[in-house]
Every structure is written in structure tokens, then in C-alpha cells.
Amino acid sequence: MDRRLLEDKARELGFCAFGIAPADAAPASAARLREWLDRGAHGSMIWMEETAERRARPTSLWPDVRSVIALGMSYAPAADPLALAEHPDRGRISVYAQGGDYHDTVKKALKHLARWMVAQVPSDPSTGSGHSLKVFVDTAPVMEKPLAEAAGLGWQGKHTNLVSREDGSWLFLGAIFTTLELEPDSPHAPRCGSCTRCLDACPTNAFPAPFQIDARRCISYLTIEHKGPIPNELRTAIGNRIYGCDDCLAVCPWNRFAQAARANAAFAPRAELTAPALADLLALDDAGFRQVFSGSPIKRIGRGRMVRNAAIAAGNSGLPDLIPPLQKLVEDEDPVVAEAAVWALERLR
Incomplete structure (x- = not known):
């Protein structure tokens, strides 16, 4: 060929x-x-x-x-994916999940x-x-x-x-x-050098050493793959991240060569997924969750994990306006959601 x-x-x-x-x-x-x-x-x-x-x-x-x-x-x-850290009333969604x-x-x-x-x-x-x-x-x-x-x-x-x-x-x-025999390319040599920006940027210290990650401390794992309560000692570091984390990716110096114009149009950010309001996420029921995240990779985590994540972000926000929607979740049928809401209310009060 x-x-x-x-x-x-x-x-x-x-x-x-x-x-x-x-x-x-x-x-x-x-x-x-x-x-x-x-x-x-x-x-x-x-x-x-x-x-x-x-x-x-x-x-x-x-x-x-x-x-x-x-x-x-x-x-x-x-846009800079780290900029949303300045908006505690909004949830931060990893860049890869903001589009289709x-x-x-x-x-x-x-x-x-x-x-x-x-x-x-x-x-x-x-x-x-x-x-x-x-x-x-x-x-x-x-x-x-x-x-x-x-x-x-x-x-x-x-x-x-x-x-x-x-x-x-x-x-x-x-x-x-x-099954075709194709001429292989040469492997790419590593070019990180002495740079440690990605390791230093991790909010939860999920890298025990270069080229090693402990998923149990990674915000992407905790907010997406982990089903139960998020460990208390890691909750504050999560900030307003409600699905994934881009910090270690976003600080890489090689990103200066990346061009948004090369991005596939299918991954263009959807307005409702760029910076959703935490109050809106806290109010989601199952039907509302499926409607908001239709066609998104986020849909696979289900309503429970998303609202759990939003509750933790609300607890980190310092915003009293989020107390009322959190109070409604204290009796939620999902005990993980209810526990996260109680934790958030204690933080805000």
C-alpha cells in the first residue's frame, strides 16, 4: 500500500x-x-x-x-483552559469533553x-x-x-x-x-528535558515521580471513574473542577505550537458545557442530566457523579447563594450525593 x-x-x-x-x-x-x-x-x-x-x-x-x-x-x-479557575460559581469541564x-x-x-x-x-x-x-x-x-x-x-x-x-x-x-506489512516509522525521542511544569501544576500531587501517575489522587479519575465518595483530604484541591482536569496538560510548553485551527470541528465547545453554572448542575434530575449532556462523553458518568462533583465544587466556592440548592440534596436518594451536599454545606456555613 x-x-x-x-x-x-x-x-x-x-x-x-x-x-x-x-x-x-x-x-x-x-x-x-x-x-x-x-x-x-x-x-x-x-x-x-x-x-x-x-x-x-x-x-x-x-x-x-x-x-x-x-x-x-x-x-x-x-482559550486558556485554566482561566475558569477565577469563576467559583461555574464548573470547570476538561477541554476534551466540552464538545462532541x-x-x-x-x-x-x-x-x-x-x-x-x-x-x-x-x-x-x-x-x-x-x-x-x-x-x-x-x-x-x-x-x-x-x-x-x-x-x-x-x-x-x-x-x-x-x-x-x-x-x-x-x-x-x-x-x-x-495484517498488512507496512514500513514502520521511527519512535519519537522524548523532549521533556528538565521541565517539570506538569508535575508541579498538579493540585493533588498525583505524580509520585516523573512518568508515573497515581490515579487514586488524580482529579480526572476522582471526578470521572471513581463512583463512591471522594476522599475528604482531596476535596479542597479539586476546586471547581467537575469533570476531569487539564492542569498538567495546559502548562506544557509544547502547547505553544498547538493551533486551535487544527482542531476537528466536531470538538468545538458547546456553550452549555464550557462553564456551566453550579446552581444549575445541583438542580439536575436524571432526565435533566441526560438532556444537558446528550452527545457528550460526560453522559457516561450519570447524574449521581456529576451532582456529587458539583456539590464539592459548591463547597469550595465560598458562595452562600449555593446553600439553598445544596440543602435540597441533603435528602437525595443517592447517598454519595447527599454526603457531598452535607460536606459542602458545612464548608459554606
Whole structure:
């Protein structure tokens, strides 16, 4: 397959980053994953442990794979994502979740590219054999970041996320596994140097060391993946973050090269998700939650976790105006929500 045509087609479909990795890429990352799991740093994300062996390398997941096409879509923001810290009556939502659900957009483009590849390399009429492909976006046991590094898209920074010289820390990743033998790209060398801005910026000290993260202290984990009460000692540091946290990404110096113009239009921020009022979030019932967050990746956490997060942000706000909506939640049917409301009221009083 002509690599130039493949890359051109990928860019036509909205991918701004493209690279190819061999099927045996990233075994060192598999060892780091095992160590991370053994420390319990994955918290309650049990699926990480259950799928560790399949994550080890592409061939562990699909023995027939010969090449991995790593792709990235930009969601670089036009505005400073840290600016909302100055508005305690508003909730801060991670940049990646302010627009359409990236799963839908990236997977649709990957499937389109896969169909195009099949058309470009038809089956051999003499044997009836062709090539096979599988597409992955974040929902399968695939180590997208190490594979993207192996394919030359960027490198895993000290905050453990991928960093690109062209798009900074603002890339959604996807992968196509194929039985085609494609010429691999060279892995990208790390370029963090002595910089520790991402580590220093973390509000909850979730990085025990460079290139290591303890999910149990990470605000993204606590506000999205964690189902129960958020540990009291971490609540104040959460501030007004109600879904995810961009601090370690936003301070990366490589973001100065990222251009909002390269961002896929599907990820353009929706007005109601850019800085929602905490009072409105505290008043959400199940139907209201589904309506507000329809078409957003936020919808998967459900009303309970969102209102829990909003209650903690309200407790950190110092705003007495949020006492009335919090009082209504003290008897909430979700005990986690009710407990967060009681905590917030004690803070505000």
C-alpha cells in the first residue's frame, strides 16, 4: 500500500497526526503497566488489571496483526483552559469533553479509513485471501500512547500523556491494526528535558515521580471513574473542577505550537458545557442530566457523579447563594450525593 496515499487519506478524514508502528511495539510499556497495577495505582479501574495481558503488545490482542497505524485528532482549545479557575460559581469541564463525544468522531473516521484501505488492496483472486483490519478508540485493551510514541507521533511526557511537537498535549488517539506489512516509522525521542511544569501544576500531587501517575489522587479519575465518595483530604484541591482536569496538560510548553485551527470541528465547545453554572448542575434530575449532556462523553458518568462533583465544587466556592440548592440534596436518594451536599454545606456555613 502506498504510504503517501494512506497518510493523505487520513488527513482528509480529519487526522492531523499519522504514523506506523510494528506489531511487536511497546513491550517496555507493558512492564511499566504491570508495575503500576501491582502498586494499586489504578484505583477501582478493575478492567485495567483484567485486560493487562492483552494490553501487553498488539499481537497479544490479535495474533494476526502485522502493523499498527497510529492516528491523532487535535482538540486544541482556543482559550486558556485554566482561566475558569477565577469563576467559583461555574464548573470547570476538561477541554476534551466540552464538545462532541470523541469516541463517535474518531471511530467514524477510522472506519472510513479502514474501508478505503480494503478497497485499495483487494483480495487475491487466485487465493481468495485479502487483508484484515481492526479499529480501536479508547474502549479496547490497547496502549494507544506507547503505540503512538512508537509510531513517531510524539512521546509520553512526564504527566504520562502523549506530547506532540505540532499539537502539544491536545490529541485524541486512535489505532488501526492490520495484517498488512507496512514500513514502520521511527519512535519519537522524548523532549521533556528538565521541565517539570506538569508535575508541579498538579493540585493533588498525583505524580509520585516523573512518568508515573497515581490515579487514586488524580482529579480526572476522582471526578470521572471513581463512583463512591471522594476522599475528604482531596476535596479542597479539586476546586471547581467537575469533570476531569487539564492542569498538567495546559502548562506544557509544547502547547505553544498547538493551533486551535487544527482542531476537528466536531470538538468545538458547546456553550452549555464550557462553564456551566453550579446552581444549575445541583438542580439536575436524571432526565435533566441526560438532556444537558446528550452527545457528550460526560453522559457516561450519570447524574449521581456529576451532582456529587458539583456539590464539592459548591463547597469550595465560598458562595452562600449555593446553600439553598445544596440543602435540597441533603435528602437525595443517592447517598454519595447527599454526603457531598452535607460536606459542602458545612464548608459554606
